[in-house]
Amino acid sequence: MKRGKNYQESLKLIDKNSLYTPMEAMELAIQTSKAKFDETIELSVRLGVDPRHADQQVRGAVVLPHGTGKKVRVLVFAKGDKAKEAEAAGAEFVGAEELVDKIQKENWFDYDVVVATPDMMGLVGRLGKILGPKGLMPNPKSGTVTFDVAKAIADIKAGKVEYRVDKTAIIHVPIGKKSFGAEKLADNFHTLMEAVIKAKPAAAKGQYIKSVVVSSTMGPGIKINAAKVLE
Template identity: 75%
Template sequence: MKRGKKYLESIKKINREKLYDLSEAVELVQKTATANFDETVEAHIRLGVDSRHADQQVRGAIVLPHGTGKKVKVLVFAKGDKIAEAQDAGADYVGGEEYIEKIQKENWFDFDVVVATPDMMGLVGRLGRILGPKGLMPNPKSGTVTFDVGKAIKDIKAGKVEYRLDKTNIIHVPIGKVSFGTQKLQENLSTLLEAIIKAKPSASKGQYLKSIVISSTMGPGIKINPAKLMITK
């Protein structure tokens, strides 16, 4: 893959073989972000588990202390008094059958997160094949299947992110924008890592945090030394 001049200049600022301290890595990710827009910073965390086994799954959600810097659109499937609760909490779309049809017939995806009350999951289940591959299917483990829709929406709007393993045992999560500055990005990343460490499956053996890489949207990856993380386990 051919890289642009800015990327090649950025890569000179880092040692590709070095494992950096968390604070060093966060500073470098800002220095190597050279795009003319506010780049998103993402964390890519490889775990020493096998996602093919049910007892080694790692999945959950956490509210980042400083949010992600992204305005998140929330679609809520609810009925009765839960409709008003969702609207009052700031949901962008609230309804039922009409949104099922809109997604199925119009391929409509003008939303980032889907929340549903448990009594709506029979209806929402029809969208499993559509929402599932996109990672948008509501799930109790991520707090998106709940009767407490007000809290769920407020948490999402405040910067709640879901983390889950992909098929290669890596978790990919946005931790903010370059403009956040070192301290806020560091606090967001520490909060995420602490949650992932607490979610360690009992079936996991050996080294749990295999590798941690952070990068901005257009910047190079910067490796963090898992052994030097000052996070309580």
């Protein structure tokens, strides 16, 4: 794949054979972000787990101290008082059967996170094949299946991110925007890595954190020294 001039220029700033400290990596990610828009800074963490086994799944959620810099639209499946609570807490969309119909019939995806009260999961389960592949299915582990909808919405709006290991044993998570600056990005990075390390499955053997790479939306990857992730 042929890369543009900006990418080639950015590549010259990175030593491919070096492992950077988290702070050095954040500074480089900002330096190598040359697009005209405020690029997202994303983290990719390769784990020493086999995601084919249920007891080696790594999944959870954490509130980043400085948020993600993205406005998040929340859809809540709830009824009665819980629906009113969700509306008061700032959810963009609140409903029940009518929202299920809209998603099924119109292939509607104008939202970023889905929250549901536990009593609604029988209904929401019908959307498994639609929401599941997009990573939108509510899940108790990520705090999106709960009766405390106000707290769930507040956390999401404050910068809560979900992390989940994919089929290739990698977690991809945005940790902020270029405009945040290196210090805030490093804070978010440390918070996320602490959560991922705590989520290590008991069945995982050997080295757990295999590699850590940070990059901007359009920029090259920068390798972080895995031994220094929590320094």
